[in-house]
Amino acid sequence: MTQRPERDYVLGTHDEEIERLGLQHRVWRSTVLDCWQRVGITVGSRVLDVGAGPGYATFDLAEIVGPTGQVVAVERSTRFVHAARAVCKARRYDHVQVHEADLMSDPLPVQGMDVAWCRWVASFVSSPTTLVSRIAAAVRPGGVAVFHEYVNYATWRLAPRRQAVEEFVHHVMESWRAAGGEPDVALRLPWLLADAGFTVRSAAPKVFCVTPRDHRWRWPASFITLNLKRLVELGRVDAEWARVVEDEFAAAERAPETLMVTPMVLEVIAAQRTEKSRAENGA
Numbered sequence: 001m002t003q004r005p006e007r008d009y010v011l012g013t014h015d016e017e018i019e020r021l022g023l024q025h026r027v028w029r030s031t032v033l034d035c036w037q038r039v040g041i042t043v044g045s046r047v048l049d050v051g052a053g054p055g056y057a058t059f060d061l062a063e064i065v066g067p068t069g070q071v072v073a074v075e076r077s078t079r080f081v082h083a084a085r086a087v088c089k090a091r092r093y094d095h096v097q098v099h100e101a102d103l104m105s106d107p108l109p110v111q112g113m114d115v116a117w118c119r120w121v122a123s124f125v126s127s128p129t130t131l132v133s134r135i136a137a138a139v140r141p142g143g144v145a146v147f148h149e150y151v152n153y154a155t156w157r158l159a160p161r162r163q164a165v166e167e168f169v170h171h172v173m174e175s176w177r178a179a180g181g182e183p184d185v186a187l188r189l190p191w192l193l194a195d196a197g198f199t200v201r202s203a204a205p206k207v208f209c210v211t212p213r214d215h216r217w218r219w220p221a222s223f224i225t226l227n228l229k230r231l232v233e234l235g236r237v238d239a240e241w242a243r244v245v246e247d248e249f250a251a252a253e254r255a256p257e258t259l260m261v262t263p264m265v266l267e268v269i270a271a272q273r274t275e276k277s278r279a280e281n282g283a
Contacts, residue, residue: 014079016226017226018054018079018080018083020222020223020226021053021054021056022054022056023218023219023222024219024222025056025057027215027216027218027219028148028219029060031206032057032060032119032148033060035146035148035267035269036061036064036115036117036146038269039115039144039146039269040114040115040144041061041064041065041114041115042064042065043064043065043066043068043069044065044066044068044069045064045065045069045070045114045115046065046069046070046072046112046113046114046115047061047065047069047070047071047072047113047114047115047116047117048071048072048073048074048108048110048113048115048116048117048135048138048139049061049071049072049073049074049117050074050103050108050116050117050118050121050131050135051074051075051076051103051118051119051120051121051124052073052074052075052080052084052098053075053077053080053084054075054079054080054083054084055073055075055080055083055084055087055088055098057117057119058071058073058084058088058096058098059087059088059091059093061117062088062091062093062095062096065095066095067094067095068095069095070095070096070097071093071095071096071097072096072097072099072109072110072113073096073097073098073099074099074101074103074108074109075098075099075100075101076100076101076102076103077100078100081098081099081100084098085098097109103121103125103130103131103134104125104126104127104130104131107134107137108134108135108137108138110138111137111138111140112138112139112140112143113138113139113140113143114139114140114143114144115139115143115144115145115146116135116138116139116143116144116145116146117146118131118135118145118146118147118148118149119147119148119149120148120149120150121149122147122149122185122186122189123149123150123176123181123182123183123184123185123186124176124181125181126180126181128182128185128188128189128192129192129195132145132189132192132193132195132196132198133196135196136196136197136198136272139272140272141272141273141274142271142272142274143271143272144201144269144270144271144272145193145198145269145270145271145272146267146268146269146270147186147189147266147267147268147270148206148265148266148267149185149186149189149265149266149268150183150184150185150186150263150264150265150266151184151186151187151205151264151265151266152184152263152264153169153172153173153183153184153263153264154169154170154173154263155207155261155262155263155264156169156220156260156261156262156263157169157260157261158252158258158259158260158261159258159259159260159261160258162248162249162251162252163248164241164244164245164248164249165224165245165248165249165252167245168224168227168228168245171231171236171237172227172231174236175230175231175234175236183263186265186266186268189266189268190203190268193268193270197272197273198270198271198272198273199270199271199273200268200269200270201269201270201271202267202268202269203266203267203268203269204266204267205264205265205266205267206264206265206266206267207261207262207263207264207265208261208262209259209260209261209262210259210260210262211256211258211259211260212252212253212254212255212256212258212260213256216262217253217260219262220260220262220263221249221253224245224246224249225246228242228245228246229242
């Protein structure tokens, strides 16, 4: 089989980014585990991990569903796929499959899944409509799709306010859109899900307000460090401006009274309509 060329990601797929994604997962892990419990993921569940990255959520799901369950992870980055497969092999997760596929051009490799988990994927793909329709085809009637996607990225601010940091957030959003994504994609999810045959069961905002002493501070802080480099590489900002942002953020970090509000995520839990419910709704 011909190997796919490595795709470009907003922050790349190098070791430094794999480490950052691990930090990000640890920050969100308790929130995610609570969500999975509420949707009923348990021993024996069949779960699809959409846009799995290097597999941090995949591994947690593998532990929850156990060997009588199944986890199917789908990721387009060759490097991330190799990293996830290596961990699965080392931990003997025989009930986990990791597939390399592009969600925009390849159908998902499974059907009849109990749950689909999708975090920070719809905001990056060129067609969220295609993504949701592919997920709908992979989830059984009555099954559940769970999304954690940004709904108001501009909530990322410091108190007291720091002008350069707010400008950085603006540049991030503009570069994101220039690459074909949409940082506030969750605003579209209710309509996309309804069109794909889902009924939204619940939707709730997820946002942190942290101080520099809180371990969750490291999640956005690490993103600033890496994304400033990326913005300079893309020619969207110059190195001098990047240093201004770094200095301003460092000053905020040294001030114990600083608060940081993180980008707002919307948790959406939607159930695939059964044939009975479709008939009752005239679908």
